[in-house]
Amino acid sequence: MQDSEIYLEALITGNNKIILEIYNKYFPKTNAFILRNNGREDDAKDVFHDALMYLISKHKETPLQLDSFEGYLFTICKNIWRSRIKNKKEWVMKDGVLPLEDKEEHLATFTLAQEHLEFYQEKFQLLSSNCKEILSNYFNGMSYEDIMEDLSYNSINVVRQRVFKCRAKIVQLIKADARYKTLV
Amino acid sequence: MNANQDDNIQETIDAYLNNTLSKTERTAFEKEIETNPKLKEELHIYKALQESFNENDWHTLDSSTYKEDVLKLKKEFKSKDNQDISNTIRTVEQQYFTDSKTQQKRPKRFYKLAIAASIVLCISIGLPFLFNNSLEDHYNTYQDWDTMPSLTEKGTETIASKIEALFNTKDYNGIIKYYEQEVTKETLHPYSLLKIGSAYFHNGNYNKSLEVFDAFIDLNTIDSSRGHWYKLLVYLKQENTAKVKETLDVILSNKVNYNYKEATEISKSIE
Numbered sequence: 001m002q003d004s005e006i007y008l009e010a011l012i013t014g015n016n017k018i019i020l021e022i023y024n025k026y027f028p029k030t031n032a033f034i035l036r037n038n039g040r041e042d043d044a045k046d047v048f049h050d051a052l053m054y055l056i057s058k059h060k061e062t063p064l065q066l067d068s069f070e071g072y073l074f075t076i077c078k079n080i081w082r083s084r085i086k087n088k089k090e091w092v093m094k095d096g097v098l099p100l101e102d103k104e105e106h107l108a109t110f111t112l113a114q115e116h117l118e119f120y121q122e123k124f125q126l127l128s129s130n131c132k133e134i135l136s137n138y139f140n141g142m143s144y145e146d147i148m149e150d151l152s153y154n155s156i157n158v159v160r161q162r163v164f165k166c167r168a169k170i171v172q173l174i175k176a177d178a179r180y181k182t183l184v
Numbered sequence: 185m186n187a188n189q190d191d192n193i194q195e196t197i198d199a200y201l202n203n204t205l206s207k208t209e210r211t212a213f214e215k216e217i218e219t220n221p222k223l224k225e226e227l228h229i230y231k232a233l234q235e236s237f238n239e240n241d242w243h244t245l246d247s248s249t250y251k252e253d254v255l256k257l258k259k260e261f262k263s264k265d266n267q268d269i270s271n272t273i274r275t276v277e278q279q280y281f282t283d284s285k286t287q288q289k290r291p292k293r294f295y296k297l298a299i300a301a302s303i304v305l306c307i308s309i310g311l312p313f314l315f316n317n318s319l320e321d322h323y324n325t326y327q328d329w330d331t332m333p334s335l336t337e338k339g340t341e342t343i344a345s346k347i348e349a350l351f352n353t354k355d356y357n358g359i360i361k362y363y364e365q366e367v368t369k370e371t372l373h374p375y376s377l378l379k380i381g382s383a384y385f386h387n388g389n390y391n392k393s394l395e396v397f398d399a400f401i402d403l404n405t406i407d408s409s410r411g412h413w414y415k416l417l418v419y420l421k422q423e424n425t426a427k428v429k430e431t432l433d434v435i436l437s438n439k440v441n442y443n444y445k446e447a448t449e450i451s452k453s454i455e
Contacts, residue, residue, distance in 0.1 A: 014272040023280040036437040038401055038408045049273055056269060057260065085404050086242040108257035113245050117236045139237035164194045171229050184228070
């Protein structure tokens, strides 16, 4: 049995000893990530807990086949933190700072959004390596000019055309998949 | 649709998503979305892709569209089975932290011995015990409460402008009194939180000051790294070496953090 199967089974059956091993091995990385990204240890605790609950829910639904338990768990932790940051408001209530949120609702909304993200990622992997590189830079906020310099294109217009073509391709792949209708 | 038309649509959607359309263009585009389902769908996918693949963003789903799915999942997470597992995980989490604390305590004995030995050495060779003094010195060198970002609002008096005015006259008691007694469930501007944290600090209530700076950090505004810097000033003043180092680590984890250069200097000198 692979590590990931042992860990997933332990989570579902509530095996304290192995769950503690998961904490010992993987919590510090998540904690360091959250502290580096304006969070606190309490946030890291909640994120890690929710990530484990997410894995349990997905594994119960359809057994997960993971290449790396650590890699997937860390990705889920990072995405939960991204979703929390997005949800936080820029304004604060005096008492309690932010209104209390329904934990299960947050986890439910995250679960759905993560499903969508994995669907988009699957389609993204079908693009050419050039398209993946150019879109990845573009989606992460790089300007056409910076992409031109970074990837040695001749003009901004050529970069713009590549972005448009690559994006049109991924949109076409998304729409052509039967799952798209059930997701939207 | 020909290639040019397609490019034009992509261009307009990008401009809409990046907020670069004029007010008139924006209104016209929003009207068109309402009557053109294809365009609406295209916009939805572009937005989803842009937010999903940006590491610093997240695509939040429209809760009204997915209401039933969310309810179903919520019910599942609230089921007895899942609540039991959740409690087990929390119990293990507590055990993990208890174990970590026990492990951290052990080497402290050696540190205490080392510190005691250092003091004896310093006294015996006639040197002052420098380290804690230097934290206070660092505080005096680097404290920059006067350069906190300010809000310049004109017109009617707001909570933010009232706090701003009290801060400018260094009326820290006034700020605390106003915050504790008169500000009720109103919203506070993040910069007002900084002034309140600073007021508690100057009144010697360090714990409350740290609590308010944490609340500021929690907001995750573009300026939130300032919160770590002000916490660092509090810890320097308190001469809390462990917390100073911990906070420096956080500030030094990203070069764009507020006062990264100053934090580097402090870190080098206390090593």
